[in-house]
Amino acid sequence: MKRQLPLAVALTAAATILFGCAAPGSSTAPTTAGGSVAPTQPTAVAGGLLDKVLKAGKIVVSTDPAYPPQSALVDGVYQGFDIDVATEVAKRLGLTVEWQTPDWAAITAGGWGGRWDMSVGSMTITPDRAKVLDFSPPYYYTPAQMAASTHSGITTLEGLAGKTVCAGEGTTYYQWLTGTLDFGPGGKPAPPPAGITAVTLPSDRDCAVQWQSGRFDFDGWLTSITTVEGAITDGLPLVKVGTPVYLEPLAIAVDKSGPNDADFIAWLKPTIEAMHADGTLKAMSQKWFKTDFTTSTQ
């Protein structure tokens, strides 16, 4: 879910070199009065992103339905926490949602070409991504949870020191394991246990599947707590190890190189704050995660 493929980074860099530094839509989100609970009236600017979606009567949202409970495709219907958040955001603009399912790398690389208008994909805010994408305030915070195979017998975080730990390719989990994770203005999380070797597989969930298959090349697995709990529920041979190692701020993203997004961000920022304040997000979190992930202090 929080992957950022090296390929995407490389292509972004290549695109930056090739196409000049400043993307046409790049802008800083305007400051708004914080803490406003009242519904925010959208103020569209001609040619802006908000203008575009309001005129279209719909908003195109990217999602990856391989990640329940955030996003799944069940009998042809998209459902999950991210799906509900996106639908609610659209509703507050009086719009319908159309889904697109591009590869995660295509989303984090920016340069969407207008194929979709926003990403509601539990994306971690990082400085690298902020170069090509503009972010809303976090709409929830998933705890990053370490797990270990039952085969290894490890039960504590310290027990993983000097061991090999698996994470999804290009995820923020992999960054944390290698000590390079940085939330920018959100600060740096605590360092990983000493002497950890990080390995990656194409998807977070592939790590747990290896244990199920009888491969024990690594003893630990770092992913979101929801994924770990899902794996345990599905009977995979692993246990939670310790308390969450850090909280990830997860946000809605829009493309800097698309239509000017200042009007959209100006509306989105107070809207997310309002969804926090009026309990909408909390209710959704309870519905999908059976717990409240919407506060930064859990």
Add this chain to the structure above:
Amino acid sequence: MTTTHGTTDPFAAPGALTPTGAPPIVRLLDIEKYFGSHHVLQGCTLEVYPSETICIIGRSGSGKSTLLRCANFLEEPTAGVVEIDNISVRADPLHARSRQHREQIRQLRMRAQMVFQEFNLFPHLRVIDNLIEAPVRVKGVSRDKAIATAERYLDKVGLREKRDAFPGSLSGGQKQRVAIARALTMEPKVLLFDEPTSALDPTLVGEVLAVMEELAHEGATMLVVTHEMAFAREAADRVYFIEEGRFAEAGPPQQVLDAPRDERTRRFLARFTGAGGATSGA
């Protein structure tokens, strides 16, 4: 008679069927050809009068096929001039691909149709389409007229019933007869034959030679590179013996084939007399 270089072919004389007073219709003047540094043709001059049949004989590698291929510029001569029916093209190997030169050559080729040793029929086209492709698309003859002409020549080579066959279903002799009909359908001024029977099974040679003899007797102008001495004796007005890129001897077949004056001609012909008088040299 004026010629480009003041060159003339000393052996040329109007043939038995040549209309009185007609000038030569084909002139190969001082043709030189190098392949790399190999001097294949060393100044060949040959004139053909209308309705003549000329045979060129010689060992393999003597340059006889190259000379014929120079006549329609399938090989660009290194130097020399080819004149056919008042179209005169001077060899220009340095500008062989210039638009103007290529157009001149195309005009020349329409007047001098070649029959190949390997037939070279178009395998993806039916016989009739092999015949009319060039008349319709190169000469601009109407399709109906081209078909009528093509059918007439298919009759002449005795293959009318193969009109809609594909070349792959024909015997070698039939293929070569179709190839002759294809050349005739272009209604050229001269037919060039490049060893037309050398690739054939011996039992199929006769049917092709019969067609060629008939054409010769009807007054077609033909320039034939061949090993078929019997055909040369029967059909040729003149025979040219070529050796190392030069004409060593030329004259009426009775002279060149039966009483050669040049030692090299005698030695060459000795190969055939052993086999009871010239049939196939292959």
Add this chain to the structure above:
Amino acid sequence: MTDFAAQQPGLDPLAMPPPGAIVEDIRQARRRAGVRFALAFALTWIVLVGGMALAIASTGRVHPDFIAEHLPFFLGGIPLTIFVSVASIIFATGFALIGALGRISRNPVIYGIASLYVSLVRGTPLVVQIFFIYSALPQFGIVLPAIVAGVFALSFNYGAYMTEIFRAGIQAVPRGQLEAASALGMTERHTMRRIVLPQAVRIVIPAIGNEFIAMIKDSALVSFVALQELFWRTRTVGAANFASFETLLFAAIVYWVLTIFFSLFQERLEKRMAQSDRRP
């Protein structure tokens, strides 16, 4: 035969079966051998495939119910897989034709463009090309719909490989054909269009068939650009349910069946074309 037999003491021509009967015996023996071969071949496959199936089943990781539950969703991706493959092979043929003409051109600029195309496309991974066409072209203001981007990337890539196939096909047309055409006074363009290309196409059709079968498998890469074809569907369901093993296995089987189906189709096409070359 009779003469020979008569000269051999102990070989009585009258005791030998008549020649017609021998011919019939030979024919039957051949047929029996053919049937034996086919049976042994089928048995080999049954044993090997059955063995593999048992080995996989013994892992306890195959849940038929799970696959059955998602079967309509998986199989619903096949039409898109086939559409993408067919469309891509058609456009690839076009690219290859143009590329091949460029590669045999005497014009250095045209030859240079064609050579760069082949070199660049063959020298970079297909997945990068797909990503580039999908995500980088919009930087130039060129936004291709996902399906167009996917088909374009596949056909552009395959076109480069097929350029060399087409070039070889064009050069495999015998030289005599070119000489005959130019001796008839045809221009080079006319010769290429009416004489060389029709023969070259016949030469390369089996190779195009092979490329198409490879294309079916490579079409899985367009899952990258939000096309919900067979591979995307199996991968997504597999990842969501910790069942990548089952779904990827299932995808492999479906791709295998598809390629077997199209291979048979291709064999028949080749046979028919071989026959048409011999038609009277």
